Amino acid sequence: MSPEVDGRYAVLGAGSWGTTFAKVLADAGTDVCLWARRKEVADEIENDHLNSEYLPDVMLPARLRATHDADAALDGVTTVVLAIPAQKLRAHLEDWRDQLPRDATVVSLAKGVEMGTLKRMSEVVADAGAVDPGRIAVVSGPNLAGEIAAEQPTATVVACSDHDRAVAVQHACSTGYFKPYTNVDVIGCELGGACKNVIALACGMAAGMGYGDNTTASLITRGLAEISRLTVALGGQALTLAGLAGMGDLVATCSSPLSRNRRFGASLGKGLSVAEAEEANHGQVAEGVKSCDAIGELARRHDVDTPIVEAVSRVCAGQVSARDVGDELINRERKPE
Numbered sequence: 001m002s003p004e005v006d007g008r009y010a011v012l013g014a015g016s017w018g019t020t021f022a023k024v025l026a027d028a029g030t031d032v033c034l035w036a037r038r039k040e041v042a043d044e045i046e047n048d049h050l051n052s053e054y055l056p057d058v059m060l061p062a063r064l065r066a067t068h069d070a071d072a073a074l075d076g077v078t079t080v081v082l083a084i085p086a087q088k089l090r091a092h093l094e095d096w097r098d099q100l101p102r103d104a105t106v107v108s109l110a111k112g113v114e115m116g117t118l119k120r121m122s123e124v125v126a127d128a129g130a131v132d133p134g135r136i137a138v139v140s141g142p143n144l145a146g147e148i149a150a151e152q153p154t155a156t157v158v159a160c161s162d163h164d165r166a167v168a169v170q171h172a173c174s175t176g177y178f179k180p181y182t183n184v185d186v187i188g189c190e191l192g193g194a195c196k197n198v199i200a201l202a203c204g205m206a207a208g209m210g211y212g213d214n215t216t217a218s219l220i221t222r223g224l225a226e227i228s229r230l231t232v233a234l235g236g237q238a239l240t241l242a243g244l245a246g247m248g249d250l251v252a253t254c255s256s257p258l259s260r261n262r263r264f265g266a267s268l269g270k271g272l273s274v275a276e277a278e279e280a281n282h283g284q285v286a287e288g289v290k291s292c293d294a295i296g297e298l299a300r301r302h303d304v305d306t307p308i309v310e311a312v313s314r315v316c317a318g319q320v321s322a323r324d325v326g327d328e329l330i331n332r333e334r335k336p337e
């Protein structure tokens with residue numbers, strides 16, 4: 001049975017994207033409660049309609065409720081939205097598994113691949129949360145939280161193998177500034193979101209070294225080729241990557257100074273160490289730094305060539321400088337496009 005379009009939502013995770021997505025839901029008229037790991041963050045959102053740490057300039061809608069109590073947030077919901085960093089999702093889901101309502105749609109916002117298991121986020125949700133894959137949706141697209149929180153027009157993709165569930169989430173998060181499309185290709189949408197973070201690191205490195213738009217465009221386009229090959233090898237659709245969750249997100253993340261992954265790469269390109277780059281990102285997550293190894297390993301296991309991902313992994317592991325790896329990439333074997 002498909003859920004009600006106007007059901008109750010819990011958003012778990014009150015960082016930049018969780019808070020912004022909860023605002024989108026509230027603005028769409030959806031009944032939504034946001035769970036924050038820290039009590040003071042929940043209290044500030046509930047009482048002052050502000051998340052000063054992640055979105056200091058944004059007044060949140062009064063109808064958006066917040067709590068530090070996950071049980072209270074999950075009570076009676078039809079849809080659970082997970083806005084936790086990729087590598088932390090499993091541990092949280094194991095805690096929440098028994099509280100997830102049996103028929104609820106579970107939506108993953110995270111863009112990553114789990115280290116060690118090499119699982120996509122929907123696979124982690126199925127596994128750690130004991131959720132049937134037909135109930136799992138992902139939201140992915142060119143969605144820099146700060147711009148959406150400022151109500152700048154943006155499109156996205158809600159992907160679920162159960163089209164009715166995708167449509168229900170689409171309706172619940174449609175506003176005058178946020179336009180969701182549906183797709184049934186969960187694999188393609190997830191890989192688009194996870195892999196573009198790694199390509200954004202590469203673009204950041206190039207920018208940090210002083211290179212301009214030709215280098216960025218070359219990395220975006222060859223990155224898209226890597227992501228498309230991997231997606232097809234894993235059973236997704238190449239065409240998905242021509243859409244919002246592929247090219248769309250690559251363009252936004254690889255070009256924007258707001259992207260944490262691009263900023264992290266720029267720090268490395270300027271010669272900072274990984275630890276220094278982390279500090280420069282003020283503790284905010286740059287998912288590609290962790291996911292790059294898992295994506296590279298996934299590609300090797302499926303015999304897919306991903307030279308940019310491999311290059312980024314080696315820089316993030318401190319094995320080689322961004323400049324040396326750039327030279328290696330440009331001097332690779334010449335071949336047809």
Ligand SMILES: NC(=O)C1=CN([C@@H]2O[C@H](COP(=O)(O)OP(=O)(O)OC[C@H]3O[C@@H](n4cnc5c(N)ncnc54)[C@H](O)[C@@H]3O)[C@@H](O)[C@H]2O)C=CC1
Pocket residue numbers: 013014015016017018019037038054083084085086088109110111112143144145146283284285287
């Ligand atoms: N910020 C953005 O523009 C977008 C982010 N995403 C994805 O959404 C996911 C969440 O990202 P953001 O909200 O931006 O991250 P963030 O760094 O802004 O916030 C992370 C949130 O997770 C919470 N959290 C819960 N358990 C945690 C733990 N064990 N360790 C660390 N943090 C924990 C933090 O308290 C915080 O509220 C990521 O996978 C990211 O790639 C996707 C689209 C846009």
Ligand SMILES: O=C(CO)COP(=O)(O)O
Pocket residue numbers: 111141142143144145197200249252253258259260261262285286287
């Ligand atoms: O996923 C994002 C935009 O779509 C956010 O990118 P960053 O995590 O690099 O900021």
